[in-house]
Amino acid sequence: MSAGLHSLALIGRDTKIAADFFRECVMDRLTEMEAFATVVDQGGFTDAAKKMGISKSAVSKHVSSLEARLGARLLNRTTRRVSPTEIGLAYYDRARRVLNDAGEADALVTSMQSAPAGLLRISVATDFGVNHLSPVLGEFLKDFPEVNVTMELANRYVELISEGFDMAIRVGELEDSSLRARKIADTTRRMVGSPDYFERYGRPKRIDDLNNHKLLHYSRQSSGNVWKIPAPSGELRQIRTAGWLSVNDGQSLLNAAISGLGIAYLPSFLYADALEQGLVEEAIPDLPADIQGIYAVYPPGRFTQPKVRAFIDFLVQAFANKGPDAW
Template sequence: MDRLTEMEAFATVVDQGGFTDAAKKLGISKSAVSKHVSSLEQRLGARLLNRTTRRVSPTEIGLIFYDRARKVLNDAGEAEALVTAMQSAPSGLLRISVATDFGVNHISPILGEFLQTYPEISINMVLNNRFVELISEGFDMAIRIGELEDSSLRARKLTETTKRMIASPSYFQRYGRPMKIDDLNEHKLLHYSSQASGSVWKITAPSGEKRQVRTSGWLSVNDGQSLLNAAISGLGIAYLPSYLYHDAMAKGLVEEAIPDLPRETLGIYAVYPPGRFTQPKVRAFIDFLVEKFADKGPDRW
């Protein structure tokens, strides 16, 4: 006789408080329930239930066995649900959080293709430049750039980006080109106001030393595209990721300020809540992103 069937019959009797109600719950006869429980007790060599004419209750050892049996039955149910979900088509609302610049430039243009491939999925993409709490704020996943601070989340690397200090040729003609990090103190620097480190650029010197430069200047804004536009118009030097400045540099609209400096490389990740089971809609979107960014970064955008 199947062990899970015996355990389910016993656990249902405990849950329902008797054989009659357990039989109704399981959709089988009362005698079949009794037969399963008796077989279980015989196999274990222990009495699991106290039976009277009025009520049925677990014995001390039966109560201990019930706790373990219920866990086994719940795990078995989750395993079956997992297999079913894994084989079903991805569907439902997918809530994702993405940094504004990256979302506008590199996620929005490819959403149409994804939605046409998975018509049962709908997307709510929230663009912002703050750190969101995925679980408490109800997001299924986020795309994050740079070092991952929350180690409890699962992550999959999509690609990489580099960061460079860039400005327009007209700016360098007017103010000169900095030759070393210390020269930046004499230049007009464009500040990204939502940067976690505040108004400070963290730059790696040729020696490998980490240097900090305060970015006081003409313009402070919480949008990378606006900083790029300001750099193109000659307002100052901006420190931006390659996925923003790549096209402008290819067209000669901006140039690197200090080419001899080591380039900082940042990972771009899809992050999602921990757990043994990844929702099909999340897995489908991450697989799609991995494919789309396979030939991107760190300087290919």
């Protein structure tokens, strides 16, 4: 072997030795920290040994090695009990944090490599669920046969965690900032009525003119029969009238508008086809568009379950070419 190759071989060997030494040091430190933290958690060496699945003498050796390396006594040992010293208690807080982070890192890798499976519980408003989510669900289930979906169609605000839902699809401003959210599309809200209605009652030219028209409302809204409409000036105007009809279903409001019963304030994912077919027209076309996001929301956490992540990715792709008006 030439001198140059011999030198490279030595360098390679030394690098491997250094890497192995570093890895062993890190592992030794984590093992020592785990032994110490488990002793504190369990209140003694015997129960800690059972918890870790090693001998009592091994646990004692790890803790003694940790104390020697740190140059401090971490535990008060008596014949009856073991308790952390003041320094030991401070060290325990940091050590437990490191061990928890390491455990979550392992769980994250395992979770992200797992195939989506299990029961996926979804909450979605009836309007969007019936018209747009239901038609694409079959494709998702074919792609992920190990996932079972339970979808609740309801025009109410659900508490995801307390009611046991994995995720929900919500339209408009998100009220609960503690939830994680990902936008899947945009929709536009506009006031629409039938050509027959406008022929009989005239077309409003300004927002104030709506007070003289028959309005169709969503029932059970927290704001009551109030429409918040963007004005040409940029301000948000509020219009409150009793109207002819209130119902907790957007499709029913659209049907009522098509029948000439009045003006409805609806999202584009409901009225788009009717508008294109000439069944309804915009009440005041010159008003600014009221664009709202459609979001997948799910509980907070360090990582997302594979079944939830897969479904959200699917929705983003399925509705990539939708909105704000193109529905």
